[in-house]
Amino acid sequence: MNELNHLTIAAALQGLATKTFTAYDLTMACLMQMEKHRELNAFVTETQDLALQTAMNSDIRRAQGQAMGALDGIPLGIKDLFCTEGVLTTAGSHILDGFHPTYESTVSANLWKAGAVMLGKLNMDEFAMGSSNGTSYYGPVTNPWRRKGDNTRLVPGGSSGGSATAVAARMALAATGTDTGGSIRQPAAFTGIVGLKPTYGRCSRWGIVAFASSLDQAGPMCRTVEDTAIMLGVMAGYDPKDSTSVDLPVPDYRKAIEGGVKGLKVGVPKEYRLDGLSPEIAKLWEQGVAWLKEQGAEIKEITLPHTKYALPVYYIIAPAEASSNLARYDGVRFGLRVPGESLDDMYEQTRAAGFGKEVRRRVMIGTYVLSAGYYDAYYLRAQRIRALILKDFTDAFKDVDVVLTPSTPSAAFGLEEKFDDPVAMYLNDVFTVTVNLAGLPGISVPAGLDSRGLPLGLQLIGRAFDEETVLRAGRAIERAANFTAKPEGF
Amino acid sequence: MSLDQKQVKHIATLARIRVEDAELPGLVNELNGIMTWIEQLNEVDVTGVEPMAGVQSRALPRRADVINDGGDPEKVLKNAPDATHGFFVVPKVVE
Structure with missing residues (x-):
C-alpha cells in the first residue's frame, strides 16, 4: 500500500469503496508525508490524533454498511483562516495567538458532515494579505517545485500558500483555500495544481476570518478538475448564517465536467495582453486557445476596457473593508x-505588536481612504469603477460563455524576491483580481512548464453561478495539456 | 497629493496602531508609493455611475425576529486574554 497520498480524491474514493485500503491507511500515508517534508512549513498545526480517529470512524461506518458521505475517509488540509472548533486558528497572525474557536466554519462543517478527515491547519499570508505566503507570522512556506538545475527556494504563491504546497507535495489529497484577489488561483498556478474561486455567495463565509467581506470566497484546491468538482459540491450551499450566501440548488458538478467544449464560445480579452507580458505566458495562452479550438470551441476576441484599473480599485476596496x-x-x-497605561494605549500596543508590516500597511491605507475628506475621492470613486469592471464582464458574457486568460504574469519566484516593493508584489494578481471585483467564478488549471521547469496555469472565468461551464472548460484544458509533471522528489 | 509624517501619524492613531517616530519616514514612503500608483483612477470618467458596494443588488434576506442564539457566556469569554466573573477585563476607562 505504498504512496496512497498520491491518489486523487476520485481514485481514493474508489479504493475505499472497494475496500482496497482503509481511510486509516490513506490518512497515515498523508501524515507520514507531512512529517517527512516539515521543512516546507505548509502546516501551522498538525492534528494527527484527530485525523486518525476520524479516519477510523469512517472505516467503522463503512464496515457496518452505514451511509457514506461524498468525501468519506478523504484526508484534507484546511487553510488556517477557517475557524475549527477547539483547534488553534491563527489566520497566519500573531494577534490571534492561542485562539481556539468555540464554533466551526460552515464550509469545514460541510466537509466533516461528508466524512472528510482533517489533517491540520495550513499556513497562509497573514489575514490572507499577500501573494507569496511571505507575510505569515509562522514563517514562509516553500514551494516543492525548483527551477531546473537551481536550488533556490521558491514561493508557493499566496495567500493560500500552505494549501497549495500541501496538495502539490502530496501531503493532502486536497485543501480548502480562500480567494479575495487571487489567493486560490495564483498559488494553484505556482504549484501545478487546480484551484477554483467560486461565484461570490456560492460558499458560506460564516466562520472564515474576514479580510474583505465583499470579495472573500472559499474554494477548493486539488490535483484534478474532477476532484475540484467533488470538493466544490460539498463546500457549496446556502447558509442562513451568511446573509450574502445564495439560496440556489448545488448542481452535480462532477457530472458537468465531461460535457466537452464543442460549440462553446470562448472569449479572449485583448486587454490582458499586457505590455511586457512574458513571451512564455503569451505562448501558453495561445496554446490554450488552440486546445479549446481543436475540441470544437469557438474563439472570440473580447474587450474588458477597465481591466487596468482593477488592481488599484482593489487596493482601495480591500484595505477599506479590512480596516x-x-x-x-x-x-x-x-x-x-x-x-498599556490606558485602554487606547492597550489597543495601540496590542495592534502594533500583533499585526505584521503588510497588514499594518493595508489597515492604514484602508483607514485613510475611508477617513473624512478622502472617502468620496478614493473609496466612492473605487466603488464606481468597480461597477464599470462588472459591466465590462456583463457585456462580454452577452457574446461568450467563458473567458480564457493566463492565471499569473510569471511562474513562482524566489523566497527572497519582490519583498521591497509592495506594488510589484500586488501585480501578481493582475489577471485574477477582476474576477473578485465582479464576483464571478474562476479556475486555474495547470497547463505546462516554463523553460526553467516551473508550472504555469491558465484561467477560465465564467458567468455568475455557472461553475459548471468553468469546470467543463477547465477539464478540456486539463485533457489537452495532460499535465503529469511533478516536483522532483515528490 | 502626498502624505507627510504628521498625516501618517494621524492615520495610525485613527487605526489604533502604535507607530514609533523612527518608523515614520519608511512608512510615509511606502504609503505614498501605493497612493501614487492608485492616483491613476482619476483618469476614469465615472459620471453617472452608481457606486457598487457588493455584487448582489438584491435586498438582504430577513429572518424571524426571535432569539436563536446566546446564553453561552463561557464560550464567549473562552478566548479572552483576561476575564473574570463572567466579564471581559479591560484597563480602567473612567477616573
Missing part, C-alpha cells in the same frame, strides 16, 4: 494583549 473587519482585534475578546 473595518480588523478593528475587532483589540486585545479584549481574543488573542494577543499587550498591556
Whole structure:
C-alpha cells in the first residue's frame, strides 16, 4: 500500500469503496508525508490524533454498511483562516495567538458532515494579505517545485500558500483555500495544481476570518478538475448564517465536467495582453486557445476596457473593508494583549505588536481612504469603477460563455524576491483580481512548464453561478495539456 | 497629493496602531508609493455611475425576529486574554 497520498480524491474514493485500503491507511500515508517534508512549513498545526480517529470512524461506518458521505475517509488540509472548533486558528497572525474557536466554519462543517478527515491547519499570508505566503507570522512556506538545475527556494504563491504546497507535495489529497484577489488561483498556478474561486455567495463565509467581506470566497484546491468538482459540491450551499450566501440548488458538478467544449464560445480579452507580458505566458495562452479550438470551441476576441484599473480599485476596496473587519482585534475578546497605561494605549500596543508590516500597511491605507475628506475621492470613486469592471464582464458574457486568460504574469519566484516593493508584489494578481471585483467564478488549471521547469496555469472565468461551464472548460484544458509533471522528489 | 509624517501619524492613531517616530519616514514612503500608483483612477470618467458596494443588488434576506442564539457566556469569554466573573477585563476607562 505504498504512496496512497498520491491518489486523487476520485481514485481514493474508489479504493475505499472497494475496500482496497482503509481511510486509516490513506490518512497515515498523508501524515507520514507531512512529517517527512516539515521543512516546507505548509502546516501551522498538525492534528494527527484527530485525523486518525476520524479516519477510523469512517472505516467503522463503512464496515457496518452505514451511509457514506461524498468525501468519506478523504484526508484534507484546511487553510488556517477557517475557524475549527477547539483547534488553534491563527489566520497566519500573531494577534490571534492561542485562539481556539468555540464554533466551526460552515464550509469545514460541510466537509466533516461528508466524512472528510482533517489533517491540520495550513499556513497562509497573514489575514490572507499577500501573494507569496511571505507575510505569515509562522514563517514562509516553500514551494516543492525548483527551477531546473537551481536550488533556490521558491514561493508557493499566496495567500493560500500552505494549501497549495500541501496538495502539490502530496501531503493532502486536497485543501480548502480562500480567494479575495487571487489567493486560490495564483498559488494553484505556482504549484501545478487546480484551484477554483467560486461565484461570490456560492460558499458560506460564516466562520472564515474576514479580510474583505465583499470579495472573500472559499474554494477548493486539488490535483484534478474532477476532484475540484467533488470538493466544490460539498463546500457549496446556502447558509442562513451568511446573509450574502445564495439560496440556489448545488448542481452535480462532477457530472458537468465531461460535457466537452464543442460549440462553446470562448472569449479572449485583448486587454490582458499586457505590455511586457512574458513571451512564455503569451505562448501558453495561445496554446490554450488552440486546445479549446481543436475540441470544437469557438474563439472570440473580447474587450474588458477597465481591466487596468482593477488592481488599484482593489487596493482601495480591500484595505477599506479590512480596516473595518480588523478593528475587532483589540486585545479584549481574543488573542494577543499587550498591556498599556490606558485602554487606547492597550489597543495601540496590542495592534502594533500583533499585526505584521503588510497588514499594518493595508489597515492604514484602508483607514485613510475611508477617513473624512478622502472617502468620496478614493473609496466612492473605487466603488464606481468597480461597477464599470462588472459591466465590462456583463457585456462580454452577452457574446461568450467563458473567458480564457493566463492565471499569473510569471511562474513562482524566489523566497527572497519582490519583498521591497509592495506594488510589484500586488501585480501578481493582475489577471485574477477582476474576477473578485465582479464576483464571478474562476479556475486555474495547470497547463505546462516554463523553460526553467516551473508550472504555469491558465484561467477560465465564467458567468455568475455557472461553475459548471468553468469546470467543463477547465477539464478540456486539463485533457489537452495532460499535465503529469511533478516536483522532483515528490 | 502626498502624505507627510504628521498625516501618517494621524492615520495610525485613527487605526489604533502604535507607530514609533523612527518608523515614520519608511512608512510615509511606502504609503505614498501605493497612493501614487492608485492616483491613476482619476483618469476614469465615472459620471453617472452608481457606486457598487457588493455584487448582489438584491435586498438582504430577513429572518424571524426571535432569539436563536446566546446564553453561552463561557464560550464567549473562552478566548479572552483576561476575564473574570463572567466579564471581559479591560484597563480602567473612567477616573
